[in-house]
Amino acid sequence: MFERPQSGERAILVHLDLQSEGQREELQEFEELARSAGAAVVDIVGGSRERPDPRFFAGSGKADEIQCRVQEHQADLVLFNHTLSPSQERNLEAKLKCRVLDRTGLILDIFAQRARSFEGKLQVELAQLKHLSTRLVRGWTHLERQKGGIGLRGPGETQLETDRRLIGGRIRQLKKKLEKHTEQRHLGSRARRRALVPAVSLVGYTNAGKSTLFNSLTGAEVYVADQLFATLDPTLRRLYLKGVGHVVLADTVGFIRHLPHDLVEAFRSTLEETCEADVLLHVIDASDPERNMYIDQVNEVLGQIGADNTPQIKVYNKIDLTEIEARIDRNDEGVPVRVWVSAKTGAGIDLLQQAVSEFLLQEKVHGWIMLRPDQGHIRAALYETGAISTEQTGPEGASWLEILMSGRDFAKIQKKFSVELEIKSLELRDESGTHTMSASIA
Numbered sequence: 001m002f003e004r005p006q007s008g009e010r011a012i013l014v015h016l017d018l019q020s021e022g023q024r025e026e027l028q029e030f031e032e033l034a035r036s037a038g039a040a041v042v043d044i045v046g047g048s049r050e051r052p053d054p055r056f057f058a059g060s061g062k063a064d065e066i067q068c069r070v071q072e073h074q075a076d077l078v079l080f081n082h083t084l085s086p087s088q089e090r091n092l093e094a095k096l097k098c099r100v101l102d103r104t105g106l107i108l109d110i111f112a113q114r115a116r117s118f119e120g121k122l123q124v125e126l127a128q129l130k131h132l133s134t135r136l137v138r139g140w141t142h143l144e145r146q147k148g149g150i151g152l153r154g155p156g157e158t159q160l161e162t163d164r165r166l167i168g169g170r171i172r173q174l175k176k177k178l179e180k181h182t183e184q185r186h187l188g189s190r191a192r193r194r195a196l197v198p199a200v201s202l203v204g205y206t207n208a209g210k211s212t213l214f215n216s217l218t219g220a221e222v223y224v225a226d227q228l229f230a231t232l233d234p235t236l237r238r239l240y241l242k243g244v245g246h247v248v249l250a251d252t253v254g255f256i257r258h259l260p261h262d263l264v265e266a267f268r269s270t271l272e273e274t275c276e277a278d279v280l281l282h283v284i285d286a287s288d289p290e291r292n293m294y295i296d297q298v299n300e301v302l303g304q305i306g307a308d309n310t311p312q313i314k315v316y317n318k319i320d321l322t323e324i325e326a327r328i329d330r331n332d333e334g335v336p337v338r339v340w341v342s343a344k345t346g347a348g349i350d351l352l353q354q355a356v357s358e359f360l361l362q363e364k365v366h367g368w369i370m371l372r373p374d375q376g377h378i379r380a381a382l383y384e385t386g387a388i389s390t391e392q393t394g395p396e397g398a399s400w401l402e403i404l405m406s407g408r409d410f411a412k413i414q415k416k417f418s419v420e421l422e423i424k425s426l427e428l429r430d431e432s433g434t435h436t437m438s439a440s441i442a
Contacts, residue, residue: 004062008039009038009039009073009076009077010039010040010073010075010076010077011034011039011041011042011075011077011078011079012041012042012043012044012045012066012069012070012073012075012077012078012079013030013031013034013039013041013043013044013045013079013081014044014045014058014066014078014080014081014082015025015030015044015045015046015081016046016047016048016049016057016058016062016080016081016082017046017047017048017049018049018051018052018082019049024217026257027044027046027081027288027321029256029257030079030081030103031044031437032207033103033106033107033110034079034106036110037106037109037110037113038113039077039079042073042075043060043069043072043073043075045062045065045066045069047062052082052088054086054088055088055091056088056091056092056095057080057082057084057085057088057092058080062246063092063095063096066078066092066096067095067096070096070097070098075098076098076099076247077098077099077100077101077107078092078096078098078099078100078101078181079101079102079103080092080100080101080102080103081103082102082103083102083104084100084102086134086135086331089102089135089299093368104131105131107164107256107259108124108127108128108131110353111124111127112124112125112128119178119181120421122174122177122178122181123178125174126174126175126178129167129170129171129174130171132167133164133168133171135169149418166353170354173236180424181412197245197246197247197248197385198244198247198248198275198278198279198360198409199247199248199250199276199277199278200239200248200249200250200278200279200280200281200356200408201246201249201250201252201274201280201281202214202249202250202251202252202280202281202283203252203255203274203280203282203283203298203307204254204255204282204283204284204298204315205254205255205256205284205285205294205295205297205298206254206256207254207285208254208283208284208285208294208317208318209283209285209317209318209343209344210251210252210254210283211251212317212343212344213281213283213315213317213341213343214235214237214251215343216284216343216346216349217239217249217349217352217353218237218238218239218249220235220237227305235250235251236248236249236250236251237249237251240386241353241356241357241358241360242353243361243386243404244356244357244360244361244385244386244405245359245383245384245386245387246384246386247278247356247360250274250277252274255297255298255301256297257293257294257297259301264301264304264305274302274305274307274310275305275306275307275310277307277310278311278360279310279311279312279313279355279356279360280302280307280310280311280312280313280361281312281313281315281352281356282295282298282312282313282314282315283317284314284315284316284317285315285317285318286317286319286321286322286324286340287318287319287321287322288320295314311359312334313338313339313356313359314337314338314339315338315339315341315352316338316339316340316341317341317342317343317437318342318343319340319341319342319346319347319348320342320344320345320347324340324346325340326339326340326341326347327339327340327348327351328340328344328350328351328354328355335358335359335362336354336355336358336359339351339355340354361404361405362407365403365404365405365407365410365422365423366402366403366404367402367424368400368401368402368403368423368424369400369401369403369421369422369423369424370394370398370399370400370401370422371399371401372397372398372400373396373397373398373399375419377417378413378417378419378421379399379401381401381413381416381417382405382413383410385405386405387403387405387409388401388405389402389403389404390402403423405411
């Protein structure tokens with residue numbers, strides 16, 4: 001009887017080229033994943049197959065080769081850059097006499113190491129338990145069902161049912177706790193919306209430099225490292241943008257090719273910050289030759305969480321590793337669609353802030369409005385958004401305010417206070433004569 005070892009860091013990687021596009025993975029990314037998990041890679045076994053082998057995934061001949069490598073390097077862990085079925089994982093462990101982990105299990109382990117917040121730990125545990133529940137029957141030899149017949153019955157089946165029940169109960173507990181945290185987050189989101197504070201979310205492939213960019217924009221001290229999933233828990237900070245006022249900037253978890261479905265489901269509540277954003281800053285590694293493929297992978301995950309219709313500005317980071325200069329690219333209507341920056345050196349950060357401001361001020365309202373003395377609460381709300389550029393006092397204490405803000409936020413102000421604010425021209429006489437204040441909606 002073979003029992004899984006409790007630990008192991010000396011790892012052999014197995015990477016096969018499969019004919020199916022949907023099952024292909026990248027070796028370099030897999031090596032980075034293994035090292036991010038803390039594994040010491042001692043060897044890599046490669047090969048190619050038309051389709052996976054039902055028993056060993058890699059085939060019996062390749063399984064023999066892996067067994068020789070395990071014995072040669074005294075490895076205690078074999079990592080497959082593919083998704084293994086529970087029976088394949090069990091068969092490989094029985095043959096190799098060491099721990100076998102597939103790509104999904106490896107990513108789950110990294111997330112478990114990186115989660116810092118209480119909610120993040122709950123989300124990772126939920127994903128792990130969902131993954132484990134599919135492997136319970138075949139994952140452990142001593143928990144197999146016992147054969148029927150006199151003298152062959154035993155506690156095995158009872159043990160399996162007990163474990164299933166315990167896992168199912170814990171999953172229900174975690175879901176209830178996460179629902180409570182989701183409700184609390186929704187309260188915060190509603191408060192920000194009532195305060196008319198725009199939301200901007202950073203998204204992108206893992207290790208594209210999101211956290212470095214986040215720190216550069218906000219002055220925060222989010223942990224940064226040259227590894228996959230260096231930061232896991234989302235972070236929110238206030239950021240002041242000229243002409244817009246304060247916005248909430250969110251740094252979210254990085255995406256990856258074939259992100260495990262259980263993780264997407266577990267982190268759906270956290271990723272709702274992305275769905276509710278006014279604009280997404282899609283951070284891309286400008287120096288990576290595979291960047292277009294990574295863009296597609298990020299957009300695929302955004303589609304899974306319902307954020308595929310949220311407006312995007314593509315932020316091409318790490319231009320310090322290229323010969324590209326910082327700049328803003330615009331579409332035919334003059335709207336910013338791409339910004340080229342270096343979060344490490346700071347090049348183009350001012351252009352990025354400008355682009356976000358311009359994007360949020362699309363269909364901007366620019367002109368003068370008049371508020372009565374009893375409408376000071378509206379005046380205060382406009383000052384909170386940073387929309388007022390000039391103020392003058394008119395007859396009978398009325399306030400004339402020159403505003404510059406997005407049409408969307410202007411509509412929110414009117415809806416919030418149930419008023420219709422008219423933007424118009426006004427003639428005021430001063431010591432120099434007649435001064436005309438013109439109004440326009442751009």
